[in-house]
Amino acid sequence: MIRGLTMSLKAATTARLDLDSDESLVKRAREGDFDAFEVLFDRHRLLVYRFAYQMVNKRDDAEDIVQEAFVRAYQNLHRYRDEAKFTTWLLRIVSNLCTDQARMGTRRNNLEQKEAKGALDWMTTGSFENPIENLEQDRRRVALRKAIMALPEHHRQMIVMRDIEEREYSEIAEVLGCTVGGAKLRVLRARRALRDRITPLLGED
Amino acid sequence: MFEKKEDKLFGYAFGDLDEQDAQVFEASLLKDEVSAEEVKFLQSIKGDLASFRDIPEMQYSKERLRSAILGQGLKPSRPGFAWFNWVLAPGAAACVVALGYVLMNGTSRKDPTLIGVPEMASNSGVGIKLPEQKLTKPEPIVATKSESDNSFPDIPSTVWASDASTDKPTYRMTEKRDKVFRTADRRSRTKAPLLAMMESKKSAVEMASESVKTSASLTGGNGGGGATSPGAASIARDSVLKAEPLPSVDATIIMIDKDQDSGVGAPVATEVNDTKNVVIGG
Numbered sequence: 001m002i003r004g005l006t007m008s009l010k011a012a013t014t015a016r017l018d019l020d021s022d023e024s025l026v027k028r029a030r031e032g033d034f035d036a037f038e039v040l041f042d043r044h045r046l047l048v049y050r051f052a053y054q055m056v057n058k059r060d061d062a063e064d065i066v067q068e069a070f071v072r073a074y075q076n077l078h079r080y081r082d083e084a085k086f087t088t089w090l091l092r093i094v095s096n097l098c099t100d101q102a103r104m105g106t107r108r109n110n111l112e113q114k115e116a117k118g119a120l121d122w123m124t125t126g127s128f129e130n131p132i133e134n135l136e137q138d139r140r141r142v143a144l145r146k147a148i149m150a151l152p153e154h155h156r157q158m159i160v161m162r163d164i165e166e167r168e169y170s171e172i173a174e175v176l177g178c179t180v181g182g183a184k185l186r187v188l189r190a191r192r193a194l195r196d197r198i199t200p201l202l203g204e205d
Numbered sequence: 206m207f208e209k210k211e212d213k214l215f216g217y218a219f220g221d222l223d224e225q226d227a228q229v230f231e232a233s234l235l236k237d238e239v240s241a242e243e244v245k246f247l248q249s250i251k252g253d254l255a256s257f258r259d260i261p262e263m264q265y266s267k268e269r270l271r272s273a274i275l276g277q278g279l280k281p282s283r284p285g286f287a288w289f290n291w292v293l294a295p296g297a298a299a300c301v302v303a304l305g306y307v308l309m310n311g312t313s314r315k316d317p318t319l320i321g322v323p324e325m326a327s328n329s330g331v332g333i334k335l336p337e338q339k340l341t342k343p344e345p346i347v348a349t350k351s352e353s354d355n356s357f358p359d360i361p362s363t364v365w366a367s368d369a370s371t372d373k374p375t376y377r378m379t380e381k382r383d384k385v386f387r388t389a390d391r392r393s394r395t396k397a398p399l400l401a402m403m404e405s406k407k408s409a410v411e412m413a414s415e416s417v418k419t420s421a422s423l424t425g426g427n428g429g430g431g432a433t434s435p436g437a438a439s440i441a442r443d444s445v446l447k448a449e450p451l452p453s454v455d456a457t458i459i460m461i462d463k464d465q466d467s468g469v470g471a472p473v474a475t476e477v478n479d480t481k482n483v484v485i486g487g
Contacts, residue, residue: 030281034274041270049263063265067273074274077281137253144253163219163254184221191215191247198250 022086030077037077041070044087048094054160055098057149065101069094088174095157095175102153140202147198151190158190214240218247 022043028036048069053062072093073080080089148156161167161175173183216222217230234241462473 032280034271037274038267038271041267045265046263049265050258050260053260054257059261059264063263066263066265067270070270071273071279074281075279140249141253141256144250145257159254163251164257166255188212188215191219192211194250195247 023082026077026080026086029074037074040086044090045070047087048090050165051091051094051160052098054164055156056101057145061101065094065097068097072097084174085171088171091175092177098157099153102156143201144198147194147201150197151193154186155190155193158187159194162187163191210240214243215247218244219251 020039022040025036025040029040045066049062049066052065052069053059056062056065069090073090076093080086148159151159158172161172162169169180169183169187172187173180176183176186178186213222213226213230217227217234222230234244458477460475460477462475464473465471466473
């Protein structure tokens with residue numbers, strides 16, 4: 001009797017988990033259930049925002065990317081295949097959006113810098129730390145942020161995903177659509193590029 | 206070799222090496238101060254990168270997303286049409302190509318107009334017969350030349366013609382003939398239906414062939430001009446209506462359409478080499 005109850009409870013729990021899984025929510029959202037999509041949004045919006053913020057280093061821009069990413073995801077739900085994780089698919093969308101945004105943002109930033117004659121540097125590096133912090137460390141971080149933002153888009157993505165967000169190589173490989181070995185190689189190249197860029201910046205200071 | 210060492214250096218500094226490899230590399234660092242410095246520098250970068258994880262709080266709300274999606278009336282697109290488009294696209298492209306081909310090549314050949322050229326007339330007398338049923342519509346433009354008048358110059362200058370509908374003479378310079386004549390391809394296309402028509406009219410021509418010998422001279426000696434005059438053309442038309450048959454001559458007949466040729470600016474003309482059994486009419 002007790003065993004039967006336990007089994008039915010387990011089955012109910014499993015069914016509930018299945019109902020709450022990303023895949024089932026996607027299925028419901030495809031059929032027009034917007035509440036299901038809102039659950040997905042609540043679940044993954046921070047993931048998307050974190051990645052977007054690290055890529056663009058501006059909150060407003062990052063929030064714009066979040067909105068655009070979820071709008072695109074909603075419109076293209078039929079393209080999502082269950083074999084990949086929903087978060088991986090979402091990150092792929094965000095990654096593409098960041099690339100697009102970076103292309104436009106470079107032009108815009110150059111224009112803004114020109115107009116402000118460099119006065120916007122402190123804003124674009126995005127330092128929001130406590131000013132009492134150790135000055136040396138702060139200087140290094142500012143230089144590092146500059147170096148990251150100066151990296152090509154594909155290198156920056158690798159640094160953000162692996163060294164800031166600390167994602168597994170297998171997940172990075174899924175997002176990039178390559179092998180784990182390929183992902184490792186890309187991360188290594190990105191780290192080399194970052195080192196090459198930060199060394200002169202620290203030397204200047 | 207250096208690359209492998211550098212790979213291990215990065216792997217060790219960023220914690221990507223497994224435990225065994227990390228121990229081996231750590232032992233090698235004790236003998237290599239430069240590498241040890243490099244590792245220290247990279248580890249400091251790694252620490253700084255980790256500190257970037259703290260980010261400002263997100264202020265984007267669910268309501269904004271709702272208004273962004275539902276406010277604009279966006280819906281998930283249907284997957285069913287994706288494959289259908291792939292099937293439909295080649296068919297649509299083929300239709301467009303076929304339509305383009307028809308529009309480019311399917312020029313209408315209504316109301317062909319025949320005129321005689323001087324060479325034709327100079328070889329022998331010409332009498333042109335217009336079948337009675339063709340006289341009403343379209344009105345043909347005809348020109349003819351007396352068989353007795355051999356005063357045309359060797360190089361033809363002008364061909365006069367008369368438009369029966371307006372009764373106004375029209376003419377074309379025959380020097381333009383080379384331009385007006387289209388390719389052999391077009392000529393071959395237009396020749397076949399004309400010859401078929403000729404066959405059907407053959408018996409009528411034979412029956413009337415006797416009267417051609419007695420056909421009157423249509424133009425009265427305009428030898429200096431080298432061409433039939435407008436008045437002569439008008440007379441010619443009247444004579445033609447008396448149902449003279451077409452003689453068998455080895456000359457050229459030019460068919461002129463009312464449609465303009467955009468390249469030349471003149472009506473489209475087609476040359477028919479074999480005039481045997483030709484009945485000229487609308």
